[in-house]
Amino acid sequence: MREVRVRDTMSGELVTLDRESEVGIYACGPTVYSRIHIGNARPFVVFSLLARFLRSEGYRPKLVINVTDINDKIYTAAAERGIGSSELAAEMTAAYFEDTGRLGLGRPDAEPLATETVGPIIDLIATLIDDGHAYESGGDVYFSVRSFDGYGKLSHRSTGEMEQGEGDDAGSLKRDPLDFALWKALKEGEDTSWESPWGPGRPGWHIECSAMAEAELGQLPFEIHGGGSDLVFPHHENEIAQSEAARNRPLARIWMHNGMIETGSEKMSKSVGNIFQLSEALDVYGPESVVAYLISGHYRQPLAFGDGPLSQARAGNERLRNFLRENPPAAESPGEAAAAAGERFRAALADDFNTPRAMREAFDLVRSVNQSPQDPSLAGAGAVLAGMLDLVGLGALAEAEDSGPDEEALGLLAARNEARESKDWARADEMRDRLAELGWEVRDGADGASLVPRG
Ligand SMILES: [Zn+2]
Structure with missing residues (x-):
């Protein structure tokens, strides 16, 4: 079992994963108000493949990716389409399962829905009120930020630089503008609500994740909390405040954030603009190109989006596919150099999940064999390469041609x-x-x- 390290956003340090116990991973999933875009697919791919790699190394990961199906954005989008908000959420949840299913990476171990976790959410809010960390105000409930000492420790911000982004409508009900909503009373024009000790309403976004993580992963802390870097503040800062104030224990041992997909770097034609939606990108480029594109940069770095990088990923896949056609995986023990390439591939993944470095090893192996096809130390390169690709969700490149369009x-x-x-x-x-x-x-x-x- 290899030592696997990942960079923790809070400390900035590389932290070695605990190999003795279950590796609980909670990654924030999409808010289902529209079909997901490729930016939502990045954490899905990164954390699914991280869990796959850990499993192959003998760890026991449990990957949880939630679905935020209660949110302001859903009310707004449903009203625009003139349908019920629960109808829209159900439709977009199904679309999310379909679109991510097409990536061919399997499903996370658990995919909780906020709508199915309302009981634990209410219990958590009640605990925070009892302990003096939250207060009811006009049917809403707010978290009292100044009641929690560690606030700002993830994003390294001081309270003077913080803005909860909740708009002005809640302003008059808050004791302090820093506070954020745990529960929102039912408003006119909203068509879904749940009963609570504070009257009908719905949970705030942050508390949903605190409750879903605990419901799936048990006693805190779990090993890795992940998500896009845009969630560091306020979302993850608020999750920490709620969970740690309620339980007096850390929420997660390691915070792992993926960089954003950037659309500004390439001039977008109209059709490229459309493929920002995952389903469209899959239609145009196919799942292997989309996965190869999403792992082409280090997960923590921003990743430029456009036809250029996607076409490059496709061209790279074609090189790998062609190589495997000519060097089909066979049951022979690999030569020394081929085996060493496989080891370096895994070592790159074990070192803060460095997928671009791992993929360079794959392409270097292909180049070495093409330069010296008779070299006995490169024997079995096809099988080694197929094993590498399977680890990063590109195993289909080694499969015999299917009947679909390539x-x-x-x-x-x-x-x-x-x-x-x-x-x-x-x-x-x-x-x-x-x-x-x-x-x-x-x-x-x-x-x-x-x-x-x-x-
Ligand atoms: Zn979340």
């Missing part, structure tokens, strides 16, 4: 769609003809163009 065909289809949008009919026809050569016929339907095998 990355090349999907790329041509995307190029055709783009050409049609810019009314470049000659180029669109050229793409159609190239698809025909590959055995695919383009069918234009209500949901856009799709590929069917030519009869």
